[in-house]
Amino acid sequence: MTDIAAPAETSVRVERCDVCIVGAGIAGVNALFVASRYLSRSQKIILVDRRERSGGMWVDTYAYVRLHQPHGLFTAGNIEWTLGRDRSYLATKDEVLAHFEHCLEVVGQRVQVDEYFGWALESHEESDGIVRLTCTSSDGRVMVVETTQLIKAGGFGVVPNEPLELSSERVASVSPDFCDMRGDEMRASDTPVWIVGGGKTAMDTAHTLITEYPGREVNLVAGSGTFFSDRDRLFPVGGRRWWGGTPATHIFTELGRRFDGTNETDVAHWLRTTYGTWLTPTTGNYLLGLLSGSENKTIADGLNELIMDHVVDAVDRDGETDLVFRSGSAKTIQPGSWIVNCTGYILRGDPPPPYEPYVSDSGAIISLQPRSATFHLTSYMGYFLTHLLFLDKLREVPLYELDALDLRKKSNAALPYVLGTLAVHNLSLVVDSIPSRALLDCGIDLDRWYPLPRRMIATTRFLLTHRRGRAHLRHTLDTVRTRFDVRCGPLGP
Numbered sequence: 001m002t003d004i005a006a007p008a009e010t011s012v013r014v015e016r017c018d019v020c021i022v023g024a025g026i027a028g029v030n031a032l033f034v035a036s037r038y039l040s041r042s043q044k045i046i047l048v049d050r051r052e053r054s055g056g057m058w059v060d061t062y063a064y065v066r067l068h069q070p071h072g073l074f075t076a077g078n079i080e081w082t083l084g085r086d087r088s089y090l091a092t093k094d095e096v097l098a099h100f101e102h103c104l105e106v107v108g109q110r111v112q113v114d115e116y117f118g119w120a121l122e123s124h125e126e127s128d129g130i131v132r133l134t135c136t137s138s139d140g141r142v143m144v145v146e147t148t149q150l151i152k153a154g155g156f157g158v159v160p161n162e163p164l165e166l167s168s169e170r171v172a173s174v175s176p177d178f179c180d181m182r183g184d185e186m187r188a189s190d191t192p193v194w195i196v197g198g199g200k201t202a203m204d205t206a207h208t209l210i211t212e213y214p215g216r217e218v219n220l221v222a223g224s225g226t227f228f229s230d231r232d233r234l235f236p237v238g239g240r241r242w243w244g245g246t247p248a249t250h251i252f253t254e255l256g257r258r259f260d261g262t263n264e265t266d267v268a269h270w271l272r273t274t275y276g277t278w279l280t281p282t283t284g285n286y287l288l289g290l291l292s293g294s295e296n297k298t299i300a301d302g303l304n305e306l307i308m309d310h311v312v313d314a315v316d317r318d319g320e321t322d323l324v325f326r327s328g329s330a331k332t333i334q335p336g337s338w339i340v341n342c343t344g345y346i347l348r349g350d351p352p353p354p355y356e357p358y359v360s361d362s363g364a365i366i367s368l369q370p371r372s373a374t375f376h377l378t379s380y381m382g383y384f385l386t387h388l389l390f391l392d393k394l395r396e397v398p399l400y401e402l403d404a405l406d407l408r409k410k411s412n413a414a415l416p417y418v419l420g421t422l423a424v425h426n427l428s429l430v431v432d433s434i435p436s437r438a439l440l441d442c443g444i445d446l447d448r449w450y451p452l453p454r455r456m457i458a459t460t461r462f463l464l465t466h467r468r469g470r471a472h473l474r475h476t477l478d479t480v481r482t483r484f485d486v487r488c489g490p491l492g493p
């Protein structure tokens with residue numbers, strides 16, 4: 001017998017892998033696809049997500065959400081959809097989620113992928129070339145993952161929207177994420193609906209209500225209004241794919257050429273008139289959303305009332321119920337009205353997550369999120385940064401990073417054009433650094449909508465001209481950094 005206590009037996013499970021990816025949304029599965037191209041069959045990827053399945057924000061976003069781009073262009077790498085629908089078809093939420101599963105199956109045929117759904121990354125540290133992650137499961141277990149490379153694909157951190165907190169006891173305040181507009185409760189009621197918000201969720205909600213319940217009173221409180229890219233112009237159908245529309249690369253290049261870091265009003269005007277569609281008299285917002293001319297018309301024709309203001313409350317007073325707006329005005333509404341919170345999810349950052357560079361000093365950790373954005377969408381970050389990671393070029397290529405959350409607070413108006421400029425600038429650096437095969441396999445490239453000859457023309461034009469425009473793009477981003485005092489530039493040495 002000894003009185004020295006035996007060391008407590010550790011019950012923490014330790015898993016080892018070559019690459020660990022945290023986040024199984026579109027950014028994470030693109031990183032997964034790319035990693036699988038560089039690893040051999042005997043190597044292992046661990047995929048961790050706190051949600052219970054793959055799909056990221058699509059898992060718990062409202063039931064009637066649909067992809068706003070043609071489905072084939074939302075994928076991981078070059079993985080084809082198996083739906084067998086027309087190429088212009090806009091996939092439903094369930095179809096999107098099924099495609100995520102399919103992507104995991106396809107990648108799983110090339111490399112070993114161990115999935116840990118229901119597990120959250122709590123912290124990580126790096127020493128001696130090993131990154132150690134501490135993860136906890138939804139039922140309280142702890143796991144340590146040891147890896148040589150970590151890809152944190154937390155993306156935009158979208159979480160479901162709660163209903164608006166309103167004082168009135170006579171309205172039904174709901175969120176689309178918890179109340180399906182096509183559900184029994186909404187169907188059984190005939191009271192007016194007030195949609196609060198002017199972006200994609202508001203359009204999906206208005207379109208659903210107007211088409212499901214013809215004659216129902218549907219109203220929109222659209223804030224400062226939003227314009228959308230016109231899907232018909234970006235993705236023309238039938239024979240027009242050969243001669244109509246404009247490839248996205250051309251639009252982005254032109255946007256980068258026009259924007260100088262100060263003239264967002266002019267660029268917004270050009271973009272809206274050339275490629276936009278909208279239904280509100282003013283359009284203070286543009287968040288890269290898509291809408292077709294016919295969807296726009298259905299909504300515009302079906303709305304009972306459109307108010308350009310921001311709801312701050314609904315109050316019961318003097319026997320009436322009023323919607324109260326930020327401007328100070330009010331609108332009496334029918335008791336029992338539905339108030340649907342469609343005020344948006346993206347880049348709310350409240351509280352903002354801590355800043356983290358897109359690549360760590362050692363080059364072993366990459367982080368795909370908006371505080372060090374390198375592209376306008378996280379899917380592109382997942383795809384291209386992972387290529388650079390495996391090519392060991394991530395610290396060498398002088399990508400610019402942008403604190404998109406901070407810029408959103410400082411200038412919502414400039415944000416989309418800064419993001420567009422950032423994307424063209426960084427793409428220009430990336431195409432000089434990755435094999436052409438990697439460009440060809442990038443399934444989220446919107447130019448893939450067009451027949452191969454047109455696509456090749458657009459790509460060749462970009463490849464021949466992009467270096468000439470780079471200095472202007474850099475100058476624009478430098479101007480943005482000074483003008484808004486925002487992180488926007490290359491990583492420090």
Ligand SMILES: Cc1cc2nc3c(=O)[nH]c(=O)nc-3n(C[C@H](O)[C@H](O)[C@H](O)COP(=O)(O)OP(=O)(O)OC[C@H]3O[C@@H](n4cnc5c(N)ncnc54)[C@H](O)[C@@H]3O)c2cc1C
Nearest residue numbers: 023025026027049050056057067068120121154155345378
């Ligand atoms: C309503 C709505 C509709 C949209 N529609 C479209 C559309 O039609 N087309 C389009 O291209 N884009 C659309 N978007 C933009 C959309 O957010 C992106 O396209 C994309 O799906 C986001 O993917 P992501 O991988 O960046 O992030 P997410 O989908 O949010 O995935 C990130 C994942 O990381 C996990 N995670 C984060 N932190 C941790 C942690 N610490 N531990 C474990 N797991 C963690 C999260 O659980 C999550 O599953 C839409 C956005 C919204 C809000």
